[in-house]
Structures are given as C-alpha cells and as structure tokens.
Amino acid sequence: MVCLLLVCRLMKKFFPASFLFYLLLVIGPGGDQVFGAAKHFPGVLTYRVRKGDSLWLIAHRYGVTVEELARVNKIEDPSLLREGRELRITMANYDYFDKHLQVKPKVKLRDWKYIVIHHSATDTGNSKRFDYFHRKIRHMPRGMAYHFVIGNGKGLGDGDIELGSRWTLQQPGGHVRQNKYNNIALGICLVGNSEKNLPTKKQIASLIDLVRYLQLKFSIPRGRVLGHREVPGERTKCPGRLFPLRSIRSKILP
Helix, strand or coil: CHHHHHHHHHHHHHCCHHHHHHHHHHHCCCHHHCCCCCCEEECCEEEECCCCCCHHHHHHHHCCCHHHHHHHCCCCCHHHCCCCCEEEECCCCCHHHHHHCCCCCCCCCCCCCEEEEEECCCCCCCHHHHHHHHHHCCCCCCCCCCCEEECCCCCCCCCEEEECHHHHCCCCCCCCCCHHHHCCEEEEEECCCCCCCCCCHHHHHHHHHHHHHHHHHHCCCHHHEEEHHHCCCCCCCCCCCCCCHHHHHCCCCC
16 A cells, blocks of 8 residues: 555656546555545435225325325326336435435535536446545545535445535545635535446436435525525536436426
8 A cells, every 4th residue: 555655646747646546446545544534325215015905094104195206207197006116216305315415414505505516427327436535635624625526437436325424524625726616605516427427317316315405404405505606706617518417407496
C-alpha cells in the first residue's frame, strides 16, 4: 500500500485528477486503508406477489395506502392482482427512511437549506472508493465530500443508498466550491457518467424518494434542490447533460 501511495503521488504530479480517480475506482481501496465504511440499503423496495396476497395486505404490511400502491404500479382493478407480479413499494410515510437514515448518537441535525445533486462522472463506484479518493488525492480530512451515494449496480447495488459520515456526523459537505453552500447544502451523488448515459430507473426512483424525504425533514422547497452546475459560482457540467433534472423536479415536493 505504501508503494501504491508513492506511485499515486508521482502520478498526481503528471496526470489530471480525473485519471487518478478512475484508477482508484478500478483498483479500489484495500484492507485497513478503507475509510468511512458506510451502511447501505435499497432506495426502492420491490415485492413479488404471493398466493393469497391482496393489495390491502401488502399495503398494510409496508405501511402505505392501497390507493398509493395501486397508483404507483398502475393497477386499475386490485381484484386482478396476479401471483408473481413484482410491485414497487412506495415510502409515502417515510418511516422507512427514518429507520435507515439515523445519525450517530448525541449528534444534532443541522439546519440544511439546500440539496445538491451530482454524478460521479465514472462508470462505477461506491462511498468507500470515493472516500479513499477524496482523502488521499484531494486531501480532504473528512473524506467523501457527499452525504449520500446512490448506486448504479457497478460497485454498489442499483438504486441502493449509502450514507456518508458527513450525514451520520452531520458535517458540512465538500461537494461544491464555496463553503457557504457546503455548510447548508446536502450532497447526493449518483454513480455514473450522465454526460454519456442516463441514470438507471432505480437510481432515479431512489433519488426522488430520498429528496422528498429530505425536503419534508428540513423544509427545503423545490427551488433549492439544485444540480451541481446550478449552484452560484460553480463552473461544471455536473450532473451531466443527460441528467433529467427537469423531470425529477416535476416529481419532488413544491
């Protein structure tokens, strides 16, 4: 590992950071050099209908309404629910996120004012690899710049959400240039390069549910949910030209 770090320092002198980022994502961190190990959970729940199920039973089991379950899954006649069908379970009451987005004991929630959406600009990744890059190459003592990472199936499950230590410890982000925004803006990074590809359907679904939860939790209006390039003073294409910001804004809270 010491040799690898020496090589990386030499390469940093001659190669752009983006190249090193890709290199670290390929080789990955290893052993006890892994920082900021994060828990993760599915951002989108699915359920396969079993014999004897009804829409009411499924809705009751997950704490959602029959109407919402039918709407999301485009079910016009609940009596025609067939065995084996896969349903998406919405988290309309957000108990699911309350359970999984716990901060460390005795840590007080900050008064977050903005949500900023990023793409990783890489084909693969997860919080451990981003944390390693931000600590070792970007020299960020708190590690991964984002509060949340949403996977694309390459390095992290498709639609899975990882919590960074900046969320669990309620620390300012490091995901934009100006600290005045880092201090009040939550950062969400979707793994993938939206200059080349659209995010996956599960990533988008997870992002919308997570953003809606955070909006409710911190009273953040739609106008303060921004793509990285929309933050004043930023000079970037992030989250990418193909990223469906307009569509996402139409599905989050006002």
